[in-house]
Amino acid sequence: MMQEALDFRDESDTLAAVLADADDMLFATVTQFKSWTIEDVIGHLHIWNAAALMTLQDPDAFQRFLRDIMSAFKTGKSHIDVQYQWLDEHAGGVRGKALFDAYCDYYPRLAAAYGDADPEQRVAWAGPDMTTRSKIIARQMETWSHGQEIFDILGEQRQDGDRIRNIAHLGVTTYGWTFRNRRQEPPAPKPFVQLTAPSGTVWEWNDPQTDNMVRGSAVEFAQVVTQTRNIDDTALETLGTTARQWMEIAQCFAGGPETPPARGTRSMVTG
Structure with missing residues (x-):
């Protein structure tokens, strides 16, 4: 199995573990990232995990997904608007704990699929095509980075491994x-x-x-x-x-230039 796929799965497991006992009220907690809630973060990770599996297993479905997402952005909808629209249309409108359960059911499938793939196989994405190895590393990076706002708001110190x-x-x-x-x-x-x-x-x-x-x-x-x-x-x-x-x-993720957080605005909540 491709090591990077195992790293993605372990990263996802670490995030899932900190939310294992969460209820719907906790998922409504607002984080320090653009006022997204924990539910928003999990929804964002879930739909792009779904997109990553599509681009590997059903490229035509991925192109339809991308077309619909980009069309929605052009109408002025935000990432949050778009992801909930997709969840309503393709995932039964899950929210809160049910959304988290769907996320936890899905990411091991994504890890397994990429783990069995040729690491040099190229797949489409929103930008240039990339190898499956690069794609699953990108999913690990996004899981880790968005996981940070969850660990921060919960006041939990993440135990990182060398997969970082x-x-x-x-x-x-x-x-x-x-x-x-x-x-x-x-x-x-x-x-x-x-x-x-x-x-x-x-x-x-x-x-x-x-x-x-x-x-x-x-x-x-x-x-x-x-x-x-x-x-x-x-x-x-x-x-x-x-x-x-x-x-x-510094910006290791795709998209237009983003401004890093101002000094003192992102930290682990204590007390």
């Missing part, structure tokens, strides 16, 4: 994309990146440089590149102008 390397690697390899997405030329050379894994292993990317680097926790690096934390709310160390500039706007 997939997300850190995605953050490093989207260095150029971060700048080009903002119509800027990526500064050269790329910063040296040295991160400490949850296990204590040290991971490194790019050419060693003492005056152009990012170093620190792999978890905090992943938080910054997925824009779930402001760089100043972490202990990451940046050396050099380029490294700092990158970390202030």
Whole structure:
């Protein structure tokens, strides 16, 4: 089975476990991410998991899904509007705990399907086609990043494993994309990146440089590149102008340029 598919399943299991005893009232809790509720987050993950399975197993169905979603966006509907419309039309209008149960039933199927796929097989997506390995890593990244707002609002510290390397690697390899997405030329050379894994292993990317680097926790690096934390709310160390500039706007996910959260606005709730 493709390791990245196992990593996605483990990431999804970790999120599911923290919500295992949740009731409908808890799913209505508003998070620190764009005022989305926990229900909104689970709905978002669920419909794009469904899309990921479609693009692998039924490409025509995926194209219809994408056409309908994009058409709805063009009418001014938000991600939240669109996902609930899809749930009403294709998933029996599930909400709250029932939506969570549907999510938990679905993600293992997605992991199994991608686990059995050729890692280099290409599948369609909203942007350029990608390999199945890249696609399931993207699903892990989104599960982890949106999971952050759930762990934060519940005041729970997530226990991360070394599977987070997939997300850190995605953050490093989207260095150029971060700048080009903002119509800027990526500064050269790329910063040296040295991160400490949850296990204590040290991971490194790019050419060693003492005056152009990012170093620190792999978890905090992943938080910054997925824009779930402001760089100043972490202990990451940046050396050099380029490294700092990158970390202030880093974006490892697709779509138009997004502004990272302001300092102090995303954190784990305590007390």
